[in-house]
Amino acid sequence: MTDFFEHVPTIRYEGPETDNEYAFRHYDPDEMVMGKRMEDNLRFAVAYWHTFAWEGGDPFGGKTFERPWHPQDTMENAKLKADAAFEMFARLGQPFFCFHDADVRPEGDTFAESKARLEEITDYIGLKMEATGTRLLWGTANLFSHRRFMAGAATNPDPDVFAYAGATVKSCIDATVKLGGENYVLWGGREGYETLLNTDLKREREQAGRFLSMVVDYKHRIGFKGAIMIEPKPQEPTKHQYDFDVATVYGFLKDFGLENEVKLNIEQGHAILAGHTFEHEIALAASLGVFGSIDMNRNDYQSGWDTDQFPNMHPEVALAYYEILKAGGFTKGGTNFDAKVRRQSLDPEDLILAHAGAMDTCARAFKSAAAMLADGSLEQLRSERYAGWDSDDAQAMLKNGTLEACDERIVGQSIDPEPRSGRQERLENLVNRFV
Ligand code: XUL
Numbered sequence: 001m002t003d004f005f006e007h008v009p010t011i012r013y014e015g016p017e018t019d020n021e022y023a024f025r026h027y028d029p030d031e032m033v034m035g036k037r038m039e040d041n042l043r044f045a046v047a048y049w050h051t052f053a054w055e056g057g058d059p060f061g062g063k064t065f066e067r068p069w070h071p072q073d074t075m076e077n078a079k080l081k082a083d084a085a086f087e088m089f090a091r092l093g094q095p096f097f098c099f100h101d102a103d104v105r106p107e108g109d110t111f112a113e114s115k116a117r118l119e120e121i122t123d124y125i126g127l128k129m130e131a132t133g134t135r136l137l138w139g140t141a142n143l144f145s146h147r148r149f150m151a152g153a154a155t156n157p158d159p160d161v162f163a164y165a166g167a168t169v170k171s172c173i174d175a176t177v178k179l180g181g182e183n184y185v186l187w188g189g190r191e192g193y194e195t196l197l198n199t200d201l202k203r204e205r206e207q208a209g210r211f212l213s214m215v216v217d218y219k220h221r222i223g224f225k226g227a228i229m230i231e232p233k234p235q236e237p238t239k240h241q242y243d244f245d246v247a248t249v250y251g252f253l254k255d256f257g258l259e260n261e262v263k264l265n266i267e268q269g270h271a272i273l274a275g276h277t278f279e280h281e282i283a284l285a286a287s288l289g290v291f292g293s294i295d296m297n298r299n300d301y302q303s304g305w306d307t308d309q310f311p312n313m314h315p316e317v318a319l320a321y322y323e324i325l326k327a328g329g330f331t332k333g334g335t336n337f338d339a340k341v342r343r344q345s346l347d348p349e350d351l352i353l354a355h356a357g358a359m360d361t362c363a364r365a366f367k368s369a370a371a372m373l374a375d376g377s378l379e380q381l382r383s384e385r386y387a388g389w390d391s392d393d394a395q396a397m398l399k400n401g402t403l404e405a406c407d408e409r410i411v412g413q414s415i416d417p418e419p420r421s422g423r424q425e426r427l428e429n430l431v432n433r434f435v
């Protein structure tokens with residue numbers, strides 16, 4: 001027990017008219033939307049790293065937060081941190097959390113000690129999960145903070161680092177399975193390069209392919225039913241990352257025969273850094289059959305780095321959920337807040353209110369997306385745009401088309417296609433009726 005969040009009230013749904021800061025305006029976990037409770041639609045998770053492990057440092061200055069569980073180098077403080085985490089979960093009522101090994105336990109002097117500590121703390125966390133009903137959306141390994149990983153984990157030039165990373169992932173999958181985790185995520189934080197001058201790109205890519213195949217084999221050997229997911233990101237910390245974006249990761253998965261084994265965890269900020277919209281990345285993953293889950297946050301559009309802010313623009317978020325709903329909604333995935341309060345937001349209530357506001361933004365956006373889908377106008381206009389492809393001869397052209405047949409169609413029938421409006425502004429107006 002800590003008294004860190006003691007004075008912060010539990011957040012409950014009070015409706016859009018309330019002036020209580022400590023209430024949900026849009027997120028009612030029991031509200032039925034599209035045949036499911038909102039809690040089951042959105043599947044919110046709190047990220048342990050930003051909320052409990054990050055100390056507020058930036059490239060120009062050190063920690064700004066002072067928490068009762070600092071310094072984070074003893075098991076006693078790791079337990080205090082877990083106590084505080086579950087006290088926060090009780091106030092927010094979100095169903096899930098996510099963690100890296102390094103978030104929950106201090107690094108040991110040896111691999112064996114780090115592993116023993118992970119086992120000890122996940123036993124401790126497991127008891128709290130049982131007592132409270134909070135579940136694990138996904139676990140992951142931190143293969144990017146320690147200096148041993150500075151030149152990559154799976155893609156390191158040193159085979160001992162590759163093996164160290166493999167052993168670490170094994171321990172984290174085991175911990176995830178022990179806690180009943182629904183998925184396991186790999187984000188390639190240092191899987192990339194700083195300079196091509198010292199990098200054998202072909203070799204590193206093959207190492208990454210082998211590594212991922214080993215993860216998938218292990219999953220099947222132990223009978224883990226959750227999804228293995230990759231989280232794309234184009235750069236930062238490395239200058240170039242191999243898991244750049246959805247399209248790049250899909251090409252990689254195809255290359256190693258893993259496209260039916262691995263799904264994608266897509267993050268708003270990473271999409272923006274890659275020069276895409278969030279909805280583009282989701283729609284592409286869904287169309288390729290690899291959509292898994294989302295890391296929800298918001299990126300500063302000017303800064304050019306990964307700002308991991310809490311989402312607060314519901315019209316933007318609505319377009320992302322629209323694509324998720326079109327893909328059938330979440331199955332094993334969910335909405336993980338990979339977001340951190342700003343380093344001047346020092347207080348316990350800042351942590352709680354940041355999440356409460358983000359949950360409201362997402363709920364409001366989700367309901368807008370559901371209404372837009374139920375209305376059907378947007379999909380109708382979209383399918384009208386492609387209606388020409390419904391005819392038998394258009395379908396035949398798609399299946400067995402040849403350039404000669406195209407020539408025959410155009411010249412033989414003297415066709416001169418009539419351009420039609422793309423109706424963008426009308427569609428934008430239509431979306432604005434729902435958000
Ligand atoms: C980093 C990032 C990670 C992953 C998990 O940009 O998004 O926190 O989500 O390793």
Ligand code: CO
Pocket residue numbers: 187231267295338
């Ligand atoms: Co993330």
